[in-house]
Structure formats: C-alpha cells, structure tokens
Amino acid sequence: MPPRTLTVTLPPATANRNYPIHIGRGLFNQTALYRPHLISRQVLIVTNTTVAPLYLDAVRSALTDYQVNSVILPDGEQYKDLATWQQIFDVLLAQRYGRDCTLIALGGGVIGDMTGFAAASYQRGVAFIQVPTTLLAQVDSSVGGKTGINHPAGKNMIGAFHQPAAVIADTDTLMTLPERELSAGFAEVIKYGLIRDLDFFNWLAHHADGLLARDPALLATAIERSCQHKAEIVEADEYESGQRALLNLGHTFGHAIETGTGYGNWLHGEAIAVGMVMAADLSHRLGWLTNEDVDRVRQVLTAFQLPITAPLELTAGQMLDLMAVDKKVLQGKLRLVLLTALGAAQVTSDVPMEQLRMTLASASVSRGIAWLT
Amino acid sequence: MPPRTLTVTLPPATANRNYPIHIGRGLFNQTALYRPHLISRQVLIVTNTTVAPLYLDAVRSALTDYQVNSVILPDGEQYKDLATWQQIFDVLLAQRYGRDCTLIALGGGVIGDMTGFAAASYQRGVAFIQVPTTLLAQVDSSVGGKTGINHPAGKNMIGAFHQPAAVIADTDTLMTLPERELSAGFAEVIKYGLIRDLDFFNWLAHHADGLLARDPALLATAIERSCQHKAEIVEADEYESGQRALLNLGHTFGHAIETGTGYGNWLHGEAIAVGMVMAADLSHRLGWLTNEDVDRVRQVLTAFQLPITAPLELTAGQMLDLMAVDKKVLQGKLRLVLLTALGAAQVTSDVPMEQLRMTLASASVSRGIAWLT
Known part of the structure; x- marks a missing residue:
C-alpha cells in the first residue's frame, strides 16, 4: 500500500497549526517528511532504551544535513516523571538549542507525551514531531496535542496542550512490537x-x-x-x-x-x-x-x-x-x-x-x- | 488615592481572556476583587516563607467562603527550580483539586512565575490570580503571562505563556519591602x-x-x-x-x-x-x-x-x-x-x-x- 496522509486542521494562532499525519511502511528515513517541519538545523531525538537500538539510526539517516542529538530515556510508564523529563532539558541546554529547534519523539505514548510536554515548555514552546512506534501511539496519543507526565498521585496530571508539527507513523514498527x-x-x-x-x-x-x-x-x-x-x-x-x-x-x-x-x-x-x-x-x-x-x-x-x-x-x-x-x-x-x-x-x-x-x-x-x- | 484598574485586552480563545490589573492600597482583603475570577470553591495560595507571615492571613480573610489551602515555598531565586515547583502539585493532588480550581500567587516574581507555570501545567491548565507583593512583580512580572522556572544552565528556560485571570497589586506591600x-x-x-x-x-x-x-x-x-x-x-x-x-x-x-x-x-x-x-x-x-x-x-x-x-x-x-x-x-x-x-x-x-x-x-x-x- 502507498503511504496515506491525513491532515489535522486547526485554527491558526501566531502561525498555521495544521499538520499532516503520514501513515505507511518505510517512512522513517524519508527526509522529505521531516524537512518541511524543521525550522533550524538543531534537532533533538528523544527515545528510549528499547526503541533506540531498533530505529534511532534509521531516523538519524534521514537527517544527515542537521545537527542531531539524542536523549535515550529508560523505557516504561514508571519513568514518565519529572526527574526523567528533566533529562531532556539537560541535553537541550548543554547543546545550546535555541527557540527554533525541533524535538522528535521516537517511541510510544510515554515518549510522545514527555517529549511533547518538553517541547511545550522549553523556552516557553518549541516545535516537535511525533514519530510513534507503537500501535497505541499511532492510533491515539501521537495525534491531538495532549502532552504531560504523571504525578505519583495521578496520571498525566502535569502537562500541556501542544500540537505536533507532524506525525510520521511508520507501520513497519508494528512488526517488531511485542x-x-x-x-x-x-x-x-x-x-x-x-x-x-x-x-x-x-x-x-x-x-x-x-x-x-x-x-x-x-x-x-x-x-x-x-x-x-x-x-x-x-x-x-x-x-x-x-x-x-x-x-x-x-x-x-x-x-x-x-x-x-x-x-x-x-x-x-x-x-x-x-x-x-x-x-x-x-x-x-x-x-x-x-x-x-x-x-x-x-x-x-x-x-x-x-x-x-x-x-x-x-x-x-x-x-x-x-x-x-x-x-x-x-x-x-x-x-x-x-x-x-x-x-x-x-x-x-x-x-x-x-x-x-x-x-x-x-x-x-x-x-x-x-x-x- | 482611590484604586485604579487597567485592563489587558487579549483575543479570546476558548474563553474571554481579558483581565484587570487592580492597583491601590488595602486591596488584599477585598473579596470582590477575587470573586469574579474563582470558578469553583477550590483555591490554593502559593507564597513563600517571607511573605506568608506578613500577608497570608489578609488574603485568606478575603476568601472565607472558599476551600483555601496554601503552599509556603522557600524564598529566593535559587528555589525557582523543578523540585520546589513540584511541591505545588503535591498539595493540589493531596487536596484533590479539580480543573476548575484557582491558584493565587502571593509574592514576588519568583512566586508569580512558578505559580503561573504550575497553573499552566496542572491538568493541562487551570486559572490563576497574581497578587504581587514586590515592586518588580507589580510593575512587570505579574502582567503578561510569562511563567516558568530556571534550569541550572539558564534562567526561565522551562515555562509557558499563561495569562492570569486578574492582577491584584496592593501597594501597601511596598511599605515593608526591603x-x-x-x-x-x-x-x-x-x-x-x-x-x-x-x-x-x-x-x-x-x-x-x-x-x-x-x-x-x-x-x-x-x-x-x-x-x-x-x-x-x-x-x-x-x-x-x-x-x-x-x-x-x-x-x-x-x-x-x-x-x-x-x-x-x-x-x-x-x-x-x-x-x-x-x-x-x-x-x-x-x-x-x-x-x-x-x-x-x-x-x-x-x-x-x-x-x-x-x-x-x-x-x-x-x-x-x-x-x-x-x-x-x-x-x-x-x-x-x-x-x-x-x-x-x-x-x-x-x-x-x-x-x-x-x-x-x-x-x-x-x-x-x-x-x-
């Protein structure tokens, strides 16, 4: 099947906020899907210990023209917390990323939610792209702009509405999904x-x-x-x-x-x-x-x-x-x-x-x- | 001098976002200034160890009809960090505050910035009122919706744009200001x-x-x-x-x-x-x-x-x-x-x-x- 693209249409704010959802096989390394959404050369890929060995290189290979850094977080809902979230800022600041940088969330719902909330909060808001690698993230959490982290007393209690600039759902990932x-x-x-x-x-x-x-x-x-x-x-x-x-x-x-x-x-x-x-x-x-x-x-x-x-x-x-x-x-x-x-x-x-x-x-x-x- | 009120006029989003800035003496305990901006009975006052003994009771006295809790944070720019910020959520969740609660920032710029960012992030956004107690907060930081916390590598690097529902600047506080x-x-x-x-x-x-x-x-x-x-x-x-x-x-x-x-x-x-x-x-x-x-x-x-x-x-x-x-x-x-x-x-x-x-x-x-x- 050829890839399909849906569009989420939203009212403009300071800028156009419509964004595409690309669905298909072998999308990870297609530079053309990322390029329109990258503002400066600074790109940070946020992923986890399970996904990184499988797909990080493929995504990096699409971004050879960019300054790409990555953060590899521990995998699991139990790490969707403030302390883990802070690691994203540590790298953004150590690498001196500006307000025109773009974050890429490469993983499931936990990575998407944490990366989206980091993008919402870094310098009061930078762009991010969702690259969901689980079925749950592809059908639900990567679309719609709900981002956040858990508090010990409640799920997703700390977060923001922050829409992604694009969703790139490579369905090949579902072949390796447990x-x-x-x-x-x-x-x-x-x-x-x-x-x-x-x-x-x-x-x-x-x-x-x-x-x-x-x-x-x-x-x-x-x-x-x-x-x-x-x-x-x-x-x-x-x-x-x-x-x-x-x-x-x-x-x-x-x-x-x-x-x-x-x-x-x-x-x-x-x-x-x-x-x-x-x-x-x-x-x-x-x-x-x-x-x-x-x-x-x-x-x-x-x-x-x-x-x-x-x-x-x-x-x-x-x-x-x-x-x-x-x-x-x-x-x-x-x-x-x-x-x-x-x-x-x-x-x-x-x-x-x-x-x-x-x-x-x-x-x-x-x-x-x-x-x- | 009688109190004066300015209005910040902003384009509506999901709701009207215009808000008043009240400036004058003896405003703290005027219930009528708070009431229009309180959605439910749940109110959390965030303040610090310096301001609480001076003004917390006065603000509380204006809110006797409400369920009021308070968080007293340590005073100083060095505490404008993630760990201190988290204490606000601890109380919000322990008291089971809902999306219709209101936070009140009672203090200077640090308290205003941290409280505003907590309001921006709690359940993806609740209302807050700025009650600035320093000259700096009254003339600048309490107005305009810039909120955030510091990262060890940079000031205000983690935050959000989140406008207050009202600013209540009681100029009597300037008489006790160092x-x-x-x-x-x-x-x-x-x-x-x-x-x-x-x-x-x-x-x-x-x-x-x-x-x-x-x-x-x-x-x-x-x-x-x-x-x-x-x-x-x-x-x-x-x-x-x-x-x-x-x-x-x-x-x-x-x-x-x-x-x-x-x-x-x-x-x-x-x-x-x-x-x-x-x-x-x-x-x-x-x-x-x-x-x-x-x-x-x-x-x-x-x-x-x-x-x-x-x-x-x-x-x-x-x-x-x-x-x-x-x-x-x-x-x-x-x-x-x-x-x-x-x-x-x-x-x-x-x-x-x-x-x-x-x-x-x-x-x-x-x-x-x-x-x-």
Whole structure:
C-alpha cells in the first residue's frame, strides 16, 4: 500500500497549526517528511532504551544535513516523571538549542507525551514531531496535542496542550512490537468504535485474528480510520471543553488502575480495556445498554487478548479514591463517559454512587489476573 | 488615592481572556476583587516563607467562603527550580483539586512565575490570580503571562505563556519591602522609560528621592504607567514574535549575570540594571547613543541605588558563554535589544563580536562590587 496522509486542521494562532499525519511502511528515513517541519538545523531525538537500538539510526539517516542529538530515556510508564523529563532539558541546554529547534519523539505514548510536554515548555514552546512506534501511539496519543507526565498521585496530571508539527507513523514498527503492546494498542482502536462508529467496531470484531496476525492491509485500515476519528474530534474540540471528553471512555477507571497498581505494571491500553468494560457495565446498570451489549464488549476485547476484569489487589474503595483525582472531576463531582448504545457515548456527572460501587465490585471479582502472568 | 484598574485586552480563545490589573492600597482583603475570577470553591495560595507571615492571613480573610489551602515555598531565586515547583502539585493532588480550581500567587516574581507555570501545567491548565507583593512583580512580572522556572544552565528556560485571570497589586506591600528589593524593582520601571517613554525616564530621574522614600502618590503613578506600557506591549504581541522582545532590554546580559553568579546572589533587577548599562554602552559603540546618553543611564540607575558594573568574578568569556543559551538566540545568532536613542529600542542580531567583547570587558572593570556587600 502507498503511504496515506491525513491532515489535522486547526485554527491558526501566531502561525498555521495544521499538520499532516503520514501513515505507511518505510517512512522513517524519508527526509522529505521531516524537512518541511524543521525550522533550524538543531534537532533533538528523544527515545528510549528499547526503541533506540531498533530505529534511532534509521531516523538519524534521514537527517544527515542537521545537527542531531539524542536523549535515550529508560523505557516504561514508571519513568514518565519529572526527574526523567528533566533529562531532556539537560541535553537541550548543554547543546545550546535555541527557540527554533525541533524535538522528535521516537517511541510510544510515554515518549510522545514527555517529549511533547518538553517541547511545550522549553523556552516557553518549541516545535516537535511525533514519530510513534507503537500501535497505541499511532492510533491515539501521537495525534491531538495532549502532552504531560504523571504525578505519583495521578496520571498525566502535569502537562500541556501542544500540537505536533507532524506525525510520521511508520507501520513497519508494528512488526517488531511485542504481542502484549499490540493488544494494548487495540484497546484505543476499539474505543473509537464504541464511542462513535459501530460499523468499525463490528469490522474490528470480524478481523481480530487478522489484525493480531499483523496483516499489513488490515493494520493500515485500522490505523487510518482511528486517526480520522481522532483528527475529527480534535478539530471540533481541541481543548476538551465538549465532545473530546468522549475519547476518555474507560480512562477514569483505567487511570485509577494504572496509578493504583503502580505505573508500569499495567499497560495503558490494558487498563483502558478494563475501564471500558466498567463503563459498559455501569451503562447497563443505568439502563442505557443491554446485557448483550456488555457481553459483546467483553467478547471483542477478549478476542484482542485484552483483560476485562480489574486487578485483584485494588478494592472498590481504593478505585473510588483514585478516581476522585481524575481530570474530569468538576465542582467535586465525578464525570464519566458512558455508552448510550454500542457506537454512541455521552459524558454524565449524574452517576448514582451505589451503581458505581456495584460496577467496581463486580469487575474486580472472578477471573483473576492470570492473563498478566 | 482611590484604586485604579487597567485592563489587558487579549483575543479570546476558548474563553474571554481579558483581565484587570487592580492597583491601590488595602486591596488584599477585598473579596470582590477575587470573586469574579474563582470558578469553583477550590483555591490554593502559593507564597513563600517571607511573605506568608506578613500577608497570608489578609488574603485568606478575603476568601472565607472558599476551600483555601496554601503552599509556603522557600524564598529566593535559587528555589525557582523543578523540585520546589513540584511541591505545588503535591498539595493540589493531596487536596484533590479539580480543573476548575484557582491558584493565587502571593509574592514576588519568583512566586508569580512558578505559580503561573504550575497553573499552566496542572491538568493541562487551570486559572490563576497574581497578587504581587514586590515592586518588580507589580510593575512587570505579574502582567503578561510569562511563567516558568530556571534550569541550572539558564534562567526561565522551562515555562509557558499563561495569562492570569486578574492582577491584584496592593501597594501597601511596598511599605515593608526591603530597600534592596525596592531598588531592584525600579530597574524594570526605568526600562520602560528607556525603551519607549523618554518623558517617563526623565520623570523618574527627577523623582528618584521621593520614589525611594516611598511617597505613595509617586509610587502609584510609577506603577500605573509601567503597567500601561506592559499591557500595551503584551496586547500587541502576546507571544513575543516582535516588539515584546524590547521588554528584554538588558535581560540577555542580566540573565547571564544571574546564572553565572548563582541564582539568588544578585536580584533580578540588579542584574538587569547592569545589563541595561551594557546595552547602552554597546549602543554607543555602534554609534546609536552618545557618550552623554550612556552616562545619563548610569546616573539614573545609580540614583536608584542600582549597580552599574558587572560582577568581578565573571569574565567577559564566561558572560559570552552564558549569553549563548539565551532564549533570544535564533539560528545560532545572538539577538540583543539595544537603544537607538534614550526612549527608543530595537532588536538586532547584527552585533560585531569585537564591540560586544569590549562592552563586557569595560563593564566588569573598575568599581568593584562594593554595593553588593
């Protein structure tokens, strides 16, 4: 398949802010994809210990005309913290990078979020390019400008909205992605189906085996359709004052799982999968979904090798405590994204505590966490 | 004098971004000045160990209807760092503050910059109110939305543009301000005169004694005129793509002095005073100012008890090294704000290195640093 390019269209501020999302095989070393977005010759590649040996040289080979430095951070959600983030500035300043430099985030969601927030903050804002190497980053986190780091008490609590200058998604990286990471990425793909595209949800259910087998054509379709959804939502509501919140289906639950079990033990997509089951279960308890709908959500997630039950070590009370620090809390009220049907979602701050407790209690029993071991 | 209110008018983004600057005596405990800008009941006051015993209770007394917590940081430029900054988030999360909370910066420029950057970053952006308690903060840093923290290698290198919801400048605080801090604040006041208002510069020169004696009417005039200049420039160029850079007269030199001598040893305004002398001297070497102009700059700064010679411990070579990491460097070229006349400034990237070296060398000889001891 030839590469495809989508465009995220945003209102201009001090400059044009539209940006391309390039999706395809063998894109890493295509200088022409980077060049239009590099302002000066100063380029810093931020990556991690897992990705660097695989792809750093390929990206560097596209940038031989530039002054390229790199920072190789430790790999994992547990390093998405202030101390690790500071290492990016140490290099930028040691190399005397100016306001016209460009950062390149080469890695998954953690690298993208940290690099984006460093770009947002260095000298009060420099440009950056997302080069996502995981399915999750290619379909979700690299697009839309949400950047940030974790606080011990809450996921992504420190950050900024800062749009990338371009997204370069080389799908060849998915061939080396560990199975667990591939499945985790599909949680966010399935999410688009659940909140706004029932056809896509059914298509994913039908092609689960082929997608997990990494059929390139199927993967390209899944990524492109996901990015289309993400771009449409971000274009309509960049700063999440409305419908962008729907992208957080399962995330209030999921963030509590990630924080409560210790960053890095659950992958983000795994926690989101369980969170989506909880959201579906709660939607059923409110009479918005049928029991069959909820089962269907469980079945499709399971087909993608994703967990559907909460970690045994977290009680419902602990989950509630952790959920109370979520970014969607307003006026002290928890706001949750729930499903009004498969393919349609809504934000509500009107969830009876009793129903929520029952959802949490029922999700944490039974099957255990055998899938984690 | 009755309180006066200026307005900073900015283009709306997701919401109206215009904000008032209230200037006057006894404003701290006026609930009506805060209330319109508080979205939820959650308010966090960020202050420091020097200001808290003096004014924290007064501000709290205006907010009895709110859930008010406070963070008391150590006082000084040397604490404007990531580790101290993180303490703000620790409290925000421990108290489960939501996206609709408001931060209040009660202190000088360091507190304002750190609090503003925390507000820019907490949950990707919450509101904050500037309550400046130093002259420098009242005339300059509390207005305009520049926020940030220092990196060991460079001043204000990590930060964001994030406008306050209001500025409440209670001029009674100037009565308790140490003399050295008062003088430091006048460096930024004099700056407005030098870059765009010769009448104001001459007025300041004429009233130096009365201003240092803290005559309330003179102080109010100086603060209001300074804030008018700042507001006009920020309105015209919020993100410093043009004329806002003129506000950095003396700052490339000054930041190098602050970083090179160790944060907290020189006050920001003191370093800027010397930086303005250097800028004037260099302007003279380029034929833009007369020798008499440069002497006049030195005289007025001296009248305000400000230093006019560089620290002995920094060589011209060290200064040049430190200046190379300044935010105004673009395409590897140093950009400096110079004076084309008293009352008129210009940014130039065309400074001959030889002249710059002579300016640095001549500024660091002779008078010593007796004024520091």
